[in-house]
Amino acid sequence: MFNHVLKNVLPRYAFRCTPNVWQHSRGRCDPSDNLDYARTLLDIFVDRHFISPGHRNVELFKRGTICSYGPLGTELRDNVLHQWWRSMSGSKDQVFGINTPSSSGSQDATGGRWGHLRVAEPDDLQKILKETELSREQLVQNLHMLLQTSPLLRTSLFHGSLEQFVPIFELVNRKLPFGIAETGRCFQPSKEGDGCPAEVTEASLVWFCSPRTSSQWMDHWARQRLKWWRKFALAPSDFSSSDVPQGELEGAASRGVKIFYRFPWGQEPLEVLWSRGDGELLQMHKGIRSKLQSRDGRKSIPHIVSTTGNIDRGLLAFLYNSLQLHKREDTKQKLQQRKVLKLHPLLAPVKVALGIGRGATMELRQVCDGLLQDLKEAKISAWPGYLESSSMPMEQLNSKYDEMGVLFTAVISESTLESGLLQLRSRDTTIKETMHISELTNFLCRYISAAGNM
Amino acid sequence: MFNHVLKNVLPRYAFRCTPNVWQHSRGRCDPSDNLDYARTLLDIFVDRHFISPGHRNVELFKRGTICSYGPLGTELRDNVLHQWWRSMSGSKDQVFGINTPSSSGSQDATGGRWGHLRVAEPDDLQKILKETELSREQLVQNLHMLLQTSPLLRTSLFHGSLEQFVPIFELVNRKLPFGIAETGRCFQPSKEGDGCPAEVTEASLVWFCSPRTSSQWMDHWARQRLKWWRKFALAPSDFSSSDVPQGELEGAASRGVKIFYRFPWGQEPLEVLWSRGDGELLQMHKGIRSKLQSRDGRKSIPHIVSTTGNIDRGLLAFLYNSLQLHKREDTKQKLQQRKVLKLHPLLAPVKVALGIGRGATMELRQVCDGLLQDLKEAKISAWPGYLESSSMPMEQLNSKYDEMGVLFTAVISESTLESGLLQLRSRDTTIKETMHISELTNFLCRYISAAGNM
Numbered sequence: 001m002f003n004h005v006l007k008n009v010l011p012r013y014a015f016r017c018t019p020n021v022w023q024h025s026r027g028r029c030d031p032s033d034n035l036d037y038a039r040t041l042l043d044i045f046v047d048r049h050f051i052s053p054g055h056r057n058v059e060l061f062k063r064g065t066i067c068s069y070g071p072l073g074t075e076l077r078d079n080v081l082h083q084w085w086r087s088m089s090g091s092k093d094q095v096f097g098i099n100t101p102s103s104s105g106s107q108d109a110t111g112g113r114w115g116h117l118r119v120a121e122p123d124d125l126q127k128i129l130k131e132t133e134l135s136r137e138q139l140v141q142n143l144h145m146l147l148q149t150s151p152l153l154r155t156s157l158f159h160g161s162l163e164q165f166v167p168i169f170e171l172v173n174r175k176l177p178f179g180i181a182e183t184g185r186c187f188q189p190s191k192e193g194d195g196c197p198a199e200v201t202e203a204s205l206v207w208f209c210s211p212r213t214s215s216q217w218m219d220h221w222a223r224q225r226l227k228w229w230r231k232f233a234l235a236p237s238d239f240s241s242s243d244v245p246q247g248e249l250e251g252a253a254s255r256g257v258k259i260f261y262r263f264p265w266g267q268e269p270l271e272v273l274w275s276r277g278d279g280e281l282l283q284m285h286k287g288i289r290s291k292l293q294s295r296d297g298r299k300s301i302p303h304i305v306s307t308t309g310n311i312d313r314g315l316l317a318f319l320y321n322s323l324q325l326h327k328r329e330d331t332k333q334k335l336q337q338r339k340v341l342k343l344h345p346l347l348a349p350v351k352v353a354l355g356i357g358r359g360a361t362m363e364l365r366q367v368c369d370g371l372l373q374d375l376k377e378a379k380i381s382a383w384p385g386y387l388e389s390s391s392m393p394m395e396q397l398n399s400k401y402d403e404m405g406v407l408f409t410a411v412i413s414e415s416t417l418e419s420g421l422l423q424l425r426s427r428d429t430t431i432k433e434t435m436h437i438s439e440l441t442n443f444l445c446r447y448i449s450a451a452g453n454m
Numbered sequence: 455m456f457n458h459v460l461k462n463v464l465p466r467y468a469f470r471c472t473p474n475v476w477q478h479s480r481g482r483c484d485p486s487d488n489l490d491y492a493r494t495l496l497d498i499f500v501d502r503h504f505i506s507p508g509h510r511n512v513e514l515f516k517r518g519t520i521c522s523y524g525p526l527g528t529e530l531r532d533n534v535l536h537q538w539w540r541s542m543s544g545s546k547d548q549v550f551g552i553n554t555p556s557s558s559g560s561q562d563a564t565g566g567r568w569g570h571l572r573v574a575e576p577d578d579l580q581k582i583l584k585e586t587e588l589s590r591e592q593l594v595q596n597l598h599m600l601l602q603t604s605p606l607l608r609t610s611l612f613h614g615s616l617e618q619f620v621p622i623f624e625l626v627n628r629k630l631p632f633g634i635a636e637t638g639r640c641f642q643p644s645k646e647g648d649g650c651p652a653e654v655t656e657a658s659l660v661w662f663c664s665p666r667t668s669s670q671w672m673d674h675w676a677r678q679r680l681k682w683w684r685k686f687a688l689a690p691s692d693f694s695s696s697d698v699p700q701g702e703l704e705g706a707a708s709r710g711v712k713i714f715y716r717f718p719w720g721q722e723p724l725e726v727l728w729s730r731g732d733g734e735l736l737q738m739h740k741g742i743r744s745k746l747q748s749r750d751g752r753k754s755i756p757h758i759v760s761t762t763g764n765i766d767r768g769l770l771a772f773l774y775n776s777l778q779l780h781k782r783e784d785t786k787q788k789l790q791q792r793k794v795l796k797l798h799p800l801l802a803p804v805k806v807a808l809g810i811g812r813g814a815t816m817e818l819r820q821v822c823d824g825l826l827q828d829l830k831e832a833k834i835s836a837w838p839g840y841l842e843s844s845s846m847p848m849e850q851l852n853s854k855y856d857e858m859g860v861l862f863t864a865v866i867s868e869s870t871l872e873s874g875l876l877q878l879r880s881r882d883t884t885i886k887e888t889m890h891i892s893e894l895t896n897f898l899c900r901y902i903s904a905a906g907n908m
Contacts, residue, residue: 049621052617052618052621066554066556068553068555068618069554070550070552070618071622073553077553078551089835094838094841096524097525098506098524099520099531100522100523101514101522102639103641116577117576119572119641119651120601121571121643122570123570129598139593140583143597144583147576147580150574151650160522167506167507168503168524168525171525173842185639189575189577196605197573197605199556369546387626388626388627
């Protein structure tokens with residue numbers, strides 16, 4: 001029976017249209033409709049605790065920068081980061097994770113190149129401003145000095161990986177290729193002087209390879225990264241990639257590829273890949289070639305292919321991509337809108353919600369407590385809907401769970417106490433089936449891992 | 455047979471002394487020896503890629519602040535954070551994870567209370583300094599203004615949780631108790647003007663409960679948190695807790711508990727718990743009691759118990775705690791020192807190293823490739839020792855893996871090709887046993903999960 005559920009439910013995931021679909025709004029309306037649509041979605045993301053309420057917070061979220069994430073947004077973000085790491089460490093070649101400070105000490109040799117924002121200690125500044133005997137010129141000079149010696153906040157993770165190159169190169173016995181991966185917050189100066197510097201969660205891979213293979217690696221990673229984004233998409237065609245025009249290449253890069261997502265308000269980049277040669281590595285390590293040469297016959301200096309994704313904007317893209325609006329008539333012939341957040345099973349922040357139906361509440365809750373514990377031990381995130389005291393009708397609860405992207409809803413009722421059978425509703429098909437309570441955890445594990453292998 | 459291994463190996467983990475133990479240096483030497491010992495350990499942590507080399511980086515690490523972590527340190531840090539989250543979400547009561555920006559916008563109402571460091575945009579500062587027509591007074595005034603409107607960097611995660619209280623309180627239908635958890639970087643001003651502000655990875659739980667239960671909850675969490683630290687310790691007695699004296703209570707706290715670790719250079723706090731009442735919650739939400747009242751009969755304003763751990767210093771503590779130095783005589787009667795990093799199986803960054811013995815290298819590597827893939831799929835972090843081209847003797851390799859804290863070393867050799875049997879060496883017992891290659895993944899899963907349940 002559960003194989004039947006698995007077969008029935010899984011393949012449908014790949015399709016956007018279920019028999020009930022009325023219309024999927026995206027890409028069919030005029031631009032103002034698109035913006036209305038975008039607002040509707042943002043409201044859902046706030047209502048369902050993906051992000052915290054507040055105009056400023058929603059603006060940060062929409063820009064693709066770090067905002068205050070609610071419990072569901074936090075879980076989703078963790079899942080995205082986890083999948084990113086899995087894709088990196090799953091690579092056949094070696095990828096090493098690192099973690100570096102986000103501010104450099106004032107003694108740091110990387111200097112101004114590293115970033116624009118600086119950490120200021122107001123006390124130090126106040127001290128200078130209070131020195132009344134200083135002339136105007138001396139004051140300005142002292143402030144310049146303070147500014148130059150203040151720690152810098154990183155704008156990207158790239159230089160951290162360059163700095164760590166030598167010890168890791170030794171670790172792999174100077175054999176190429178290998179990668180250095182890091183995820184973390186970066187700080188970007190405010191645009192157009194709105195006084196609001198942005199924080200972004202970046203996921204960065206810096207790939208070191210022999211010069212003659214760098215072009216192939218660039219192709220490889222561009223393909224892999226687009227594939228990764230599309231893997232979790234409901235509508236993969238909204239993710240696309242294109243070469244960066246020659247005139248827009250940054251720094252030492254000889255080639256660039258950007259991966260875009262088509263938002264209701266236009267296309268925005270999620271990830272950027274650069275083929276950067278060996279110049280930056282030589283510069284960072286002051287041209288000491290002996291430290292940088294590989295152990296192959298050619299003693300070549302590694303070339304770099306870097307790829308940097310913006311996880312916050314990626315999260316926004318996955319949310320937009322997976323929300324479906326269905327219009328349908330209810331039993332009273334009234335037109336209703338069903339909103340379903342069809343997040344990929346691996347990304348969905350809640351895999352199953354537990355509810356209770358008719359029966360002795362105390363006993364049903366005890367059963368739910370036990371089930372919740374089993375699910376936790378199997379690392380399946382479950383929503384204890386049975387703890388909510390509200391007497392919401394099941395249909396309304398289902399709508400709520402659909403908007404939260406909850407994969408399944410399990411209802412424990414009197415008959416569960418008698419026969420062990422519970423009712424399981426699928427988010428994607430809305431089909432309800434019965435299942436023995438002892439099989440739920442196993443079923444969910446198989447369902448999620450099957451979706452991961454697709 | 456493997457049950458035998460499991461039985462034989464697991465219980466020993468709980469003991470510090472294996473038959474080979476010569477002396478465990480900690481706490482038996484005079485202070486200068488202790489510092490020598492501390493230096494030896496730091497060298498190992500650098501050599502084995504827990505942290506990056508460099509005097510400044512080692513200093514940051516020793517202070518318990520964020521430093522540049524190497525691949526093993528990064529994995530260990532992730533494991534510690536993962537276990538922290540597991541312990542929080544494993545709680546019977548509801549704990550919600552959140553994620554907030556580390557800098558507040560200039561418009562933020564939390565004001566100076568939030569922290570001392572600010573983000574400065576050098577361009578803005580330069581602009582003011584360049585305005586030559588400004589008088590000295592105007593210059594100082596403009597700079598003051600700029601300083602006051604610059605975004606603040608958070609010094610703790612506490613205020614983020616307070617800010618998010620209302621939507622999450624609604625989510626749980628205003629039922630107490632529940633918790634808000636967050637992990638992330640915080641920024642602390644430099645001490646004694648060394649111009650070096652510190653970054654720390656904090657793990658914070660803010661627990662909201664009814665006023666009459668807050669004292670019990672304080673006891674509960676103080677007990678739980680100490681238990682958590684000790685769970686992963688080799689020498690649990692080095693972790694201790696004590697009440698904060700009345701004179702040293704911070705802010706609104708009526709009670710405080712600190713959890714300490716005894717480092718070779720003295721005791722330092724890893725985590726602090728405060729029983730804080732309802733004052734800060736009321737202040738944050740401007741005293742609007744209606745938003746804050748619980749739905750129980752008393753309509754009480756929740757009281758807060760907070761607990762904040764320093765994950766970076768915790769990592770340092772786990773590393774110090776788990777390193778054992780054994781002296782023993784080798785076959786030539788020379789005294790040798792064996793250094794073993796007996797990290798808890800759940801924390802060890804590498805669970806198994808794969809090496810090859812005698813036999814056709816190409817074929818053995820293929821077997822290892824397949825095994826590595828299996829282990830990755832089972833989410834067991836494995837070290838592809840067979841890719842290292844060095845011809846290090848097995849004994850030296852084992853020493854290296856012991857210093858890395860690798861739980862097991864599996865050696866694939868000619869006989870593996872014939873019979874499927876490999877040789878498995880345990881870090882903790884140094885005993886070597888044979889095992890069928892098809893059982894390795896399963897054995898490791900069981901071993902790690904058994905250690906997690908102890």
